[in-house]
């Protein structure tokens with residue numbers, strides 16, 4: 135079990151773009167395991183969080199790992215093929231912000247994503263609503279983009295404790 139350090143807002147590590155995964159080997163499996171261990175540890179510590187992207191633990195290869203209520207999804211080299219024009223407002227946060235504040239931003243309601251699994255087999259899947267906004271967030275990480283980059287107004291930042299009172 136390896137819980138890795140999560141790089142935080144302000145770190146240049148989060149701004150570096152990730153490369154395509156070319157080798158579906160043991161090294162990739164070990165990186166996926168680290169992502170999983172780090173996600174589980176964060177969920178335990180902070181009581182929140184659904185997914186993690188590889189640059190957050192300093193790996194600049196395109197990997198996104200999701201796990202919520204025993205549903206898991208691993209996406210290698212995810213690429214958004216289509217985004218719906220229809221958007222919705224979401225309160226977003228990030229492990230890299232310690233989930234200490236939330237920001238109101240817009241995301242597409244539906245996306246179509248192409249990705250590979252751990253064996254390198256390609257899949258195309260559609261996501262809507264909460265999973266759509268989540269995977270837009272995670273795939274952004276692979277391009278060095280953070281949720282705060284989508285802020286339209288600096289009035290749309292609130293502390294977690296306020297968010298919990300108002301929206302939970």
Ligand SMILES: [Zn+2]
Pocket residue numbers: 227228229230271272275
């Ligand atoms: Zn994030």
